[in-house]
Amino acid sequence: MTSTEIQSHSIPKLANVEHWREVEKSFPPLKNDLLLRAAKGEETERAPVWVMRQAGRYLPEFLEVRKSHSFFECCQTPSIASALTLQPIDRYSLLDASIIFCDILVVPQAMGMTVLMEPSKGPVLPQPLLSPSDLDRLNKNVDVQKELGYLFEAITLTRKGLNGRVPLIGFCGAPWTLMAYMCEGGGSKTFERSKSWLYKYPEEAKQLLRRIADVCAELLVGQVLAGAQMLQVFDSWAGELTPYQYKEFALPPLIHISHKVKSILKSLDHPGVAITLFAKGANAPSTLRLISDPNVTGYDTLGLDWTVDPIEVREYVGKKVNLQGNFDPTVLYGGKEGIEKEIQRASTNWKKAGGGWIANLGHGITPNVKPEDMGWFLECVHKYSKRD
Numbered sequence: 001m002t003s004t005e006i007q008s009h010s011i012p013k014l015a016n017v018e019h020w021r022e023v024e025k026s027f028p029p030l031k032n033d034l035l036l037r038a039a040k041g042e043e044t045e046r047a048p049v050w051v052m053r054q055a056g057r058y059l060p061e062f063l064e065v066r067k068s069h070s071f072f073e074c075c076q077t078p079s080i081a082s083a084l085t086l087q088p089i090d091r092y093s094l095l096d097a098s099i100i101f102c103d104i105l106v107v108p109q110a111m112g113m114t115v116l117m118e119p120s121k122g123p124v125l126p127q128p129l130l131s132p133s134d135l136d137r138l139n140k141n142v143d144v145q146k147e148l149g150y151l152f153e154a155i156t157l158t159r160k161g162l163n164g165r166v167p168l169i170g171f172c173g174a175p176w177t178l179m180a181y182m183c184e185g186g187g188s189k190t191f192e193r194s195k196s197w198l199y200k201y202p203e204e205a206k207q208l209l210r211r212i213a214d215v216c217a218e219l220l221v222g223q224v225l226a227g228a229q230m231l232q233v234f235d236s237w238a239g240e241l242t243p244y245q246y247k248e249f250a251l252p253p254l255i256h257i258s259h260k261v262k263s264i265l266k267s268l269d270h271p272g273v274a275i276t277l278f279a280k281g282a283n284a285p286s287t288l289r290l291i292s293d294p295n296v297t298g299y300d301t302l303g304l305d306w307t308v309d310p311i312e313v314r315e316y317v318g319k320k321v322n323l324q325g326n327f328d329p330t331v332l333y334g335g336k337e338g339i340e341k342e343i344q345r346a347s348t349n350w351k352k353a354g355g356g357w358i359a360n361l362g363h364g365i366t367p368n369v370k371p372e373d374m375g376w377f378l379e380c381v382h383k384y385s386k387r388d
Protein backbone atom coordinates (compact mmCIF):
# COMPACT_ATOMS: atom_id res chain seq x y z
CA MET A 1 0.00 0.00 0.00
CA THR A 2 1.41 3.44 -0.90
CA SER A 3 1.58 6.36 1.48
CA THR A 4 -1.13 8.27 -0.41
CA GLU A 5 -3.49 5.34 0.00
CA ILE A 6 -2.74 5.27 3.71
CA GLN A 7 -3.45 8.98 4.01
CA SER A 8 -6.70 8.57 2.13
CA HIS A 9 -8.31 6.17 4.56
CA SER A 10 -10.55 7.82 7.03
CA ILE A 11 -8.80 7.43 10.37
CA PRO A 12 -6.17 10.14 10.15
CA LYS A 13 -6.15 10.87 13.87
CA LEU A 14 -5.24 7.30 14.70
CA ALA A 15 -3.24 6.50 11.59
CA ASN A 16 -0.09 8.06 12.86
CA VAL A 17 2.93 6.17 14.16
CA GLU A 18 3.75 8.62 16.97
CA HIS A 19 0.13 8.71 18.14
CA TRP A 20 -0.33 4.97 18.60
CA ARG A 21 3.08 4.63 20.24
CA GLU A 22 2.13 7.31 22.78
CA VAL A 23 -1.21 5.59 23.45
CA GLU A 24 0.48 2.21 23.86
CA LYS A 25 3.05 3.67 26.30
CA SER A 26 0.26 4.89 28.57
CA PHE A 27 -1.01 1.33 29.25
CA PRO A 28 -0.02 -0.78 32.26
CA PRO A 29 1.99 -3.95 31.40
CA LEU A 30 0.07 -7.15 30.64
CA LYS A 31 0.12 -9.69 33.49
CA ASN A 32 -1.72 -12.59 31.80
CA ASP A 33 -0.63 -13.36 28.24
CA LEU A 34 -2.09 -16.89 28.01
CA LEU A 35 -4.59 -15.84 25.30
CA LEU A 36 -1.96 -14.13 23.17
CA ARG A 37 0.34 -17.16 23.43
CA ALA A 38 -2.42 -19.59 22.43
CA ALA A 39 -3.28 -17.25 19.53
CA LYS A 40 0.27 -17.71 18.27
CA GLY A 41 -0.22 -21.48 18.17
CA GLU A 42 1.39 -22.39 21.49
CA GLU A 43 -0.01 -25.43 23.32
CA THR A 44 -0.32 -23.47 26.56
CA GLU A 45 -0.16 -25.05 30.05
CA ARG A 46 -3.95 -24.76 30.17
CA ALA A 47 -6.45 -23.29 27.71
CA PRO A 48 -7.10 -19.56 28.08
CA VAL A 49 -10.83 -19.06 28.53
CA TRP A 50 -13.30 -16.29 27.75
CA VAL A 51 -16.96 -16.35 26.77
CA MET A 52 -18.75 -14.67 23.88
CA ARG A 53 -21.26 -12.12 25.29
CA GLN A 54 -19.55 -12.36 28.69
CA ALA A 55 -20.79 -8.82 29.37
CA GLY A 56 -24.49 -9.46 28.98
CA ARG A 57 -27.93 -9.95 30.41
CA TYR A 58 -27.12 -12.92 32.67
CA LEU A 59 -25.25 -10.46 34.92
CA PRO A 60 -27.45 -8.50 37.39
CA GLU A 61 -24.93 -5.63 37.32
CA PHE A 62 -25.41 -5.41 33.52
CA LEU A 63 -29.21 -5.32 33.84
CA GLU A 64 -28.86 -2.60 36.45
CA VAL A 65 -26.98 -0.35 33.99
CA ARG A 66 -29.48 -1.18 31.20
CA LYS A 67 -32.38 0.04 33.39
CA SER A 68 -31.26 3.62 32.85
CA HIS A 69 -29.48 3.45 29.45
CA SER A 70 -30.61 2.20 26.06
CA PHE A 71 -28.52 -0.49 24.38
CA PHE A 72 -26.85 1.80 21.83
CA GLU A 73 -26.36 4.52 24.44
CA CYS A 74 -24.28 1.91 26.31
CA CYS A 75 -22.25 1.19 23.16
CA GLN A 76 -21.77 4.85 22.26
CA THR A 77 -20.81 6.22 25.68
CA PRO A 78 -17.16 5.25 26.28
CA SER A 79 -17.40 5.35 30.09
CA ILE A 80 -20.45 3.02 30.07
CA ALA A 81 -19.04 0.66 27.40
CA SER A 82 -15.83 0.44 29.36
CA ALA A 83 -17.60 -0.18 32.69
CA LEU A 84 -19.69 -2.96 31.09
CA THR A 85 -16.58 -4.56 29.56
CA LEU A 86 -14.98 -4.67 33.01
CA GLN A 87 -18.01 -6.15 34.80
CA PRO A 88 -17.26 -9.83 34.02
CA ILE A 89 -13.52 -9.24 34.59
CA ASP A 90 -14.18 -7.80 38.05
CA ARG A 91 -16.58 -10.63 38.92
CA TYR A 92 -14.58 -13.59 37.55
CA SER A 93 -10.87 -13.59 38.22
CA LEU A 94 -10.62 -16.77 36.09
CA LEU A 95 -11.37 -15.06 32.77
CA ASP A 96 -8.30 -14.77 30.53
CA ALA A 97 -9.63 -12.11 28.13
CA SER A 98 -11.97 -9.15 27.91
CA ILE A 99 -13.95 -8.14 24.82
CA ILE A 100 -14.97 -4.55 24.29
CA PHE A 101 -18.67 -3.90 24.84
CA CYS A 102 -20.22 -2.84 21.55
CA ASP A 103 -22.22 -4.49 18.77
CA ILE A 104 -21.58 -5.65 15.22
CA LEU A 105 -24.48 -3.44 14.03
CA VAL A 106 -22.59 -0.19 14.61
CA VAL A 107 -21.17 -0.70 11.09
CA PRO A 108 -24.57 -0.45 9.32
CA GLN A 109 -25.23 2.59 11.53
CA ALA A 110 -21.97 4.20 10.37
CA MET A 111 -22.99 3.45 6.78
CA GLY A 112 -26.17 5.46 7.30
CA MET A 113 -28.77 2.89 8.36
CA THR A 114 -31.02 3.21 11.38
CA VAL A 115 -30.64 0.28 13.78
CA LEU A 116 -32.92 -0.11 16.80
CA MET A 117 -32.60 -2.67 19.57
CA GLU A 118 -36.09 -3.73 20.56
CA PRO A 119 -36.48 -5.52 23.90
CA SER A 120 -38.54 -8.46 22.65
CA LYS A 121 -37.31 -8.60 19.03
CA GLY A 122 -33.57 -7.88 19.08
CA PRO A 123 -32.14 -5.71 16.31
CA VAL A 124 -34.53 -3.96 13.89
CA LEU A 125 -33.42 -2.02 10.78
CA PRO A 126 -36.61 -0.25 9.66
CA GLN A 127 -35.38 0.56 6.13
CA PRO A 128 -33.75 -2.63 4.82
CA LEU A 129 -31.88 -2.86 1.51
CA LEU A 130 -34.32 -4.60 -0.82
CA SER A 131 -32.73 -4.03 -4.22
CA PRO A 132 -29.56 -2.46 -5.68
CA SER A 133 -31.17 1.00 -6.00
CA ASP A 134 -31.29 1.06 -2.18
CA LEU A 135 -27.48 1.08 -2.12
CA ASP A 136 -27.67 4.81 -2.94
CA ARG A 137 -28.98 5.33 0.58
CA LEU A 138 -25.67 4.20 2.07
CA ASN A 139 -22.91 6.73 2.84
CA LYS A 140 -20.29 6.67 0.09
CA ASN A 141 -17.32 7.70 2.20
CA VAL A 142 -17.71 6.58 5.76
CA ASP A 143 -15.60 8.61 8.17
CA VAL A 144 -14.86 5.81 10.62
CA GLN A 145 -13.13 8.06 13.14
CA LYS A 146 -16.08 10.46 13.19
CA GLU A 147 -18.83 7.82 13.21
CA LEU A 148 -17.24 5.21 15.45
CA GLY A 149 -14.56 7.13 17.36
CA TYR A 150 -16.53 6.40 20.56
CA LEU A 151 -15.46 2.77 20.27
CA PHE A 152 -11.79 3.73 20.01
CA GLU A 153 -12.16 5.93 23.06
CA ALA A 154 -13.86 3.09 24.97
CA ILE A 155 -10.97 0.78 24.10
CA THR A 156 -8.28 3.15 25.34
CA LEU A 157 -10.25 3.74 28.54
CA THR A 158 -10.75 0.01 29.06
CA ARG A 159 -7.06 -0.83 28.64
CA LYS A 160 -6.41 1.54 31.54
CA GLY A 161 -9.23 0.07 33.64
CA LEU A 162 -8.01 -3.46 33.02
CA ASN A 163 -4.67 -2.52 34.51
CA GLY A 164 -3.00 -5.36 32.60
CA ARG A 165 -5.17 -8.10 34.15
CA VAL A 166 -6.07 -9.67 30.78
CA PRO A 167 -5.80 -8.71 27.09
CA LEU A 168 -8.59 -6.77 25.38
CA ILE A 169 -10.23 -8.13 22.22
CA GLY A 170 -11.68 -5.79 19.58
CA PHE A 171 -14.23 -7.03 17.04
CA CYS A 172 -16.56 -6.44 14.12
CA GLY A 173 -19.19 -8.39 12.22
CA ALA A 174 -18.31 -10.23 9.02
CA PRO A 175 -19.57 -8.62 5.79
CA TRP A 176 -22.00 -11.46 5.00
CA THR A 177 -23.57 -11.40 8.48
CA LEU A 178 -23.88 -7.60 8.33
CA MET A 179 -25.31 -7.75 4.82
CA ALA A 180 -27.89 -10.25 6.09
CA TYR A 181 -29.05 -7.82 8.81
CA MET A 182 -29.01 -4.88 6.38
CA CYS A 183 -31.15 -6.70 3.79
CA GLU A 184 -33.47 -8.59 6.15
CA GLY A 185 -34.10 -5.60 8.41
CA GLY A 186 -33.31 -7.71 11.48
CA GLY A 187 -32.97 -11.36 12.36
CA SER A 188 -34.51 -13.95 10.05
CA LYS A 189 -35.43 -17.60 9.88
CA THR A 190 -35.38 -17.95 6.10
CA PHE A 191 -32.88 -15.28 4.99
CA GLU A 192 -35.00 -14.84 1.88
CA ARG A 193 -34.27 -11.16 1.35
CA SER A 194 -30.50 -11.35 1.85
CA LYS A 195 -29.98 -14.65 0.04
CA SER A 196 -32.12 -13.62 -2.92
CA TRP A 197 -29.56 -10.83 -3.52
CA LEU A 198 -26.95 -13.56 -4.08
CA TYR A 199 -29.09 -15.08 -6.87
CA LYS A 200 -30.69 -11.99 -8.38
CA TYR A 201 -27.93 -9.41 -8.01
CA PRO A 202 -24.66 -11.28 -7.46
CA GLU A 203 -22.42 -8.45 -8.68
CA GLU A 204 -24.19 -5.80 -6.63
CA ALA A 205 -24.09 -8.15 -3.62
CA LYS A 206 -20.32 -8.39 -4.02
CA GLN A 207 -20.05 -4.60 -4.23
CA LEU A 208 -22.09 -4.23 -1.06
CA LEU A 209 -19.98 -6.86 0.73
CA ARG A 210 -16.83 -5.03 -0.32
CA ARG A 211 -18.12 -1.68 0.91
CA ILE A 212 -18.97 -3.24 4.26
CA ALA A 213 -15.53 -4.89 4.38
CA ASP A 214 -13.77 -1.56 3.86
CA VAL A 215 -15.56 -0.03 6.85
CA CYS A 216 -14.90 -3.15 8.96
CA ALA A 217 -11.18 -3.07 8.16
CA GLU A 218 -10.84 0.55 9.22
CA LEU A 219 -12.89 -0.14 12.33
CA LEU A 220 -10.53 -2.97 13.27
CA VAL A 221 -7.40 -0.89 12.57
CA GLY A 222 -8.80 1.93 14.71
CA GLN A 223 -9.45 -0.54 17.54
CA VAL A 224 -5.89 -1.88 17.41
CA LEU A 225 -4.37 1.60 17.34
CA ALA A 226 -6.54 2.50 20.33
CA GLY A 227 -5.32 -0.52 22.28
CA ALA A 228 -7.09 -3.75 21.22
CA GLN A 229 -4.62 -6.65 21.56
CA MET A 230 -6.45 -9.22 19.48
CA LEU A 231 -9.38 -9.11 17.04
CA GLN A 232 -12.37 -11.29 16.25
CA VAL A 233 -14.67 -11.18 13.24
CA PHE A 234 -18.15 -12.61 13.93
CA ASP A 235 -19.75 -14.39 10.98
CA SER A 236 -22.81 -15.52 12.90
CA TRP A 237 -24.85 -16.35 9.79
CA ALA A 238 -22.11 -18.20 7.89
CA GLY A 239 -24.10 -21.43 8.26
CA GLU A 240 -26.93 -20.08 6.08
CA LEU A 241 -24.77 -20.22 2.96
CA THR A 242 -23.96 -23.19 0.74
CA PRO A 243 -20.26 -24.08 0.63
CA TYR A 244 -20.17 -22.53 -2.86
CA GLN A 245 -21.75 -19.28 -1.64
CA TYR A 246 -19.35 -19.10 1.27
CA LYS A 247 -16.40 -19.36 -1.06
CA GLU A 248 -17.85 -17.04 -3.70
CA PHE A 249 -19.43 -14.31 -1.55
CA ALA A 250 -18.46 -14.48 2.13
CA LEU A 251 -14.76 -15.35 2.03
CA PRO A 252 -13.35 -12.73 -0.41
CA PRO A 253 -14.45 -9.74 1.72
CA LEU A 254 -13.17 -11.53 4.85
CA ILE A 255 -9.77 -11.89 3.19
CA HIS A 256 -9.96 -8.26 2.10
CA ILE A 257 -10.46 -7.26 5.75
CA SER A 258 -7.55 -9.26 7.16
CA HIS A 259 -5.18 -8.16 4.41
CA LYS A 260 -6.19 -4.52 4.66
CA VAL A 261 -5.85 -4.54 8.45
CA LYS A 262 -2.42 -6.13 8.25
CA SER A 263 -1.16 -3.84 5.53
CA ILE A 264 -2.33 -0.61 7.21
CA LEU A 265 -0.82 -1.71 10.53
CA LYS A 266 2.43 -2.64 8.84
CA SER A 267 2.59 0.74 7.12
CA LEU A 268 2.28 2.31 10.57
CA ASP A 269 5.15 0.22 11.92
CA HIS A 270 2.70 -1.62 14.19
CA PRO A 271 3.61 -5.26 14.97
CA GLY A 272 0.02 -6.38 14.25
CA VAL A 273 -2.31 -8.58 16.29
CA ALA A 274 -3.80 -12.06 15.91
CA ILE A 275 -7.25 -12.28 14.31
CA THR A 276 -9.96 -14.88 14.91
CA LEU A 277 -12.70 -15.77 12.47
CA PHE A 278 -15.86 -17.16 14.08
CA ALA A 279 -17.83 -18.53 11.14
CA LYS A 280 -20.76 -20.11 12.94
CA GLY A 281 -22.16 -23.10 11.09
CA ALA A 282 -19.55 -23.02 8.30
CA ASN A 283 -18.81 -26.63 9.06
CA ALA A 284 -18.68 -28.37 5.68
CA PRO A 285 -15.25 -30.03 5.55
CA SER A 286 -14.47 -28.21 2.27
CA THR A 287 -15.31 -24.83 3.87
CA LEU A 288 -13.29 -25.61 6.98
CA ARG A 289 -10.31 -26.51 4.80
CA LEU A 290 -10.73 -23.30 2.86
CA ILE A 291 -10.80 -21.05 5.91
CA SER A 292 -8.09 -22.80 7.91
CA ASP A 293 -4.91 -21.65 6.21
CA PRO A 294 -3.74 -18.42 7.85
CA ASN A 295 -1.38 -17.80 4.93
CA VAL A 296 -4.37 -17.61 2.61
CA THR A 297 -7.05 -16.06 4.81
CA GLY A 298 -4.99 -13.96 7.24
CA TYR A 299 -6.98 -15.41 10.19
CA ASP A 300 -4.85 -17.15 12.83
CA THR A 301 -7.67 -18.72 14.84
CA LEU A 302 -10.95 -20.32 13.82
CA GLY A 303 -13.87 -20.18 16.24
CA LEU A 304 -15.99 -23.34 16.23
CA ASP A 305 -19.60 -23.75 17.23
CA TRP A 306 -20.65 -26.75 19.33
CA THR A 307 -21.82 -28.98 16.48
CA VAL A 308 -18.36 -30.14 15.44
CA ASP A 309 -15.78 -32.39 17.08
CA PRO A 310 -12.35 -30.71 17.38
CA ILE A 311 -10.58 -34.02 16.65
CA GLU A 312 -12.45 -34.28 13.35
CA VAL A 313 -11.79 -30.62 12.57
CA ARG A 314 -8.06 -31.14 13.15
CA GLU A 315 -8.21 -34.03 10.67
CA TYR A 316 -9.60 -31.65 8.03
CA VAL A 317 -7.48 -28.61 8.76
CA GLY A 318 -4.23 -29.78 10.38
CA LYS A 319 -2.48 -27.68 13.00
CA LYS A 320 -1.62 -24.55 11.08
CA VAL A 321 -4.62 -22.72 12.51
CA ASN A 322 -5.54 -22.32 16.19
CA LEU A 323 -9.02 -23.32 17.26
CA GLN A 324 -11.42 -21.60 19.63
CA GLY A 325 -14.53 -22.98 21.25
CA ASN A 326 -16.60 -25.04 21.33
CA PHE A 327 -18.47 -25.96 24.49
CA ASP A 328 -22.22 -26.24 24.04
CA PRO A 329 -23.70 -22.98 25.44
CA THR A 330 -26.53 -24.95 27.09
CA VAL A 331 -24.01 -26.83 29.24
CA LEU A 332 -24.42 -23.80 31.52
CA TYR A 333 -27.93 -25.03 32.30
CA GLY A 334 -26.63 -28.49 33.20
CA GLY A 335 -26.16 -27.93 36.95
CA LYS A 336 -22.85 -28.21 38.81
CA GLU A 337 -22.37 -31.91 38.22
CA GLY A 338 -23.47 -31.79 34.60
CA ILE A 339 -21.16 -28.87 33.86
CA GLU A 340 -18.17 -30.60 35.44
CA LYS A 341 -18.76 -33.90 33.65
CA GLU A 342 -19.14 -32.28 30.24
CA ILE A 343 -16.18 -29.90 30.60
CA GLN A 344 -14.00 -32.82 31.66
CA ARG A 345 -15.15 -34.94 28.70
CA ALA A 346 -14.87 -32.17 26.14
CA SER A 347 -11.50 -30.93 27.46
CA THR A 348 -10.00 -34.41 27.15
CA ASN A 349 -11.17 -34.44 23.56
CA TRP A 350 -9.71 -30.99 22.90
CA LYS A 351 -6.32 -31.95 24.34
CA LYS A 352 -6.28 -35.01 22.09
CA ALA A 353 -7.02 -32.78 19.09
CA GLY A 354 -3.82 -30.78 19.88
CA GLY A 355 -2.64 -27.42 18.56
CA GLY A 356 -3.47 -23.94 19.84
CA TRP A 357 -6.76 -23.97 21.78
CA ILE A 358 -8.67 -21.04 23.22
CA ALA A 359 -11.58 -22.30 25.33
CA ASN A 360 -14.94 -20.62 24.78
CA LEU A 361 -18.58 -21.50 24.28
CA GLY A 362 -19.65 -22.35 20.73
CA HIS A 363 -21.88 -19.22 20.74
CA GLY A 364 -22.82 -16.43 23.15
CA ILE A 365 -23.86 -17.02 26.75
CA THR A 366 -27.64 -16.74 27.08
CA PRO A 367 -29.60 -14.45 29.44
CA ASN A 368 -30.98 -17.09 31.82
CA VAL A 369 -27.63 -18.54 32.90
CA LYS A 370 -26.99 -18.17 36.65
CA PRO A 371 -23.82 -16.12 37.26
CA GLU A 372 -22.56 -18.76 39.73
CA ASP A 373 -22.83 -21.45 37.03
CA MET A 374 -20.66 -19.33 34.73
CA GLY A 375 -18.12 -19.12 37.60
CA TRP A 376 -18.21 -22.90 38.05
CA PHE A 377 -17.78 -23.42 34.30
CA LEU A 378 -14.61 -21.28 34.40
CA GLU A 379 -13.27 -23.28 37.37
CA CYS A 380 -13.87 -26.52 35.48
CA VAL A 381 -12.11 -25.23 32.35
CA HIS A 382 -9.09 -24.19 34.43
CA LYS A 383 -8.99 -27.63 36.04
CA TYR A 384 -9.63 -29.91 33.07
CA SER A 385 -7.86 -28.05 30.28
CA LYS A 386 -4.48 -28.43 32.02
CA ARG A 387 -2.00 -30.29 29.83
CA ASP A 388 0.09 -32.89 31.68
Ligand SMILES: Cc1c2[nH]c(c1CCC(=O)O)Cc1[nH]c(c(CCC(=O)O)c1C)Cc1[nH]c(c(CCC(=O)O)c1C)Cc1[nH]c(c(C)c1CCC(=O)O)C2
Pocket (backbone or CB within 6 Å): 051, 052, 053, 054, 055, 056, 057, 066, 071, 099, 100, 101, 102, 103, 104, 105, 117, 119, 121, 122, 123, 171, 187, 234, 236, 364
Ligand atom coordinates in the same frame (compact mmCIF):
# COMPACT_ATOMS: atom_id res chain seq x y z
C1 LIG B 1 -25.18 -11.38 15.65
C2 LIG B 1 -24.51 -10.45 16.61
C3 LIG B 1 -25.05 -9.23 17.13
N1 LIG B 1 -24.11 -8.69 17.99
C4 LIG B 1 -23.02 -9.51 18.05
C5 LIG B 1 -23.23 -10.59 17.16
C6 LIG B 1 -22.24 -11.67 16.87
C7 LIG B 1 -22.23 -12.73 17.91
C8 LIG B 1 -23.45 -13.59 17.95
O1 LIG B 1 -23.72 -14.28 16.94
O2 LIG B 1 -24.10 -13.60 18.99
C9 LIG B 1 -21.78 -9.31 18.79
C10 LIG B 1 -21.83 -8.74 20.14
N2 LIG B 1 -22.91 -8.16 20.78
C11 LIG B 1 -22.50 -7.75 22.02
C12 LIG B 1 -21.11 -8.01 22.15
C13 LIG B 1 -20.34 -7.48 23.34
C14 LIG B 1 -19.16 -8.12 23.81
C15 LIG B 1 -19.36 -9.45 24.52
O3 LIG B 1 -19.48 -9.44 25.75
O4 LIG B 1 -19.29 -10.48 23.82
C16 LIG B 1 -20.71 -8.67 21.00
C17 LIG B 1 -19.34 -9.23 20.66
C18 LIG B 1 -23.34 -7.12 23.04
C19 LIG B 1 -24.81 -7.33 22.99
N3 LIG B 1 -25.60 -7.23 21.88
C20 LIG B 1 -26.89 -7.40 22.24
C21 LIG B 1 -26.98 -7.63 23.65
C22 LIG B 1 -28.25 -7.83 24.45
C23 LIG B 1 -29.20 -6.72 24.27
C24 LIG B 1 -29.58 -5.90 25.48
O5 LIG B 1 -28.77 -5.60 26.38
O6 LIG B 1 -30.72 -5.47 25.48
C25 LIG B 1 -25.66 -7.57 24.12
C26 LIG B 1 -25.21 -7.69 25.53
C27 LIG B 1 -28.05 -7.30 21.30
C28 LIG B 1 -27.94 -7.98 20.02
N4 LIG B 1 -27.02 -7.72 19.05
C29 LIG B 1 -27.21 -8.58 18.00
C30 LIG B 1 -28.31 -9.41 18.31
C31 LIG B 1 -28.84 -10.53 17.43
C32 LIG B 1 -28.79 -9.00 19.55
C33 LIG B 1 -29.99 -9.51 20.28
C34 LIG B 1 -29.66 -10.82 20.83
C35 LIG B 1 -30.37 -11.11 22.10
O7 LIG B 1 -31.44 -10.53 22.35
O8 LIG B 1 -29.79 -11.93 22.80
C36 LIG B 1 -26.36 -8.63 16.80
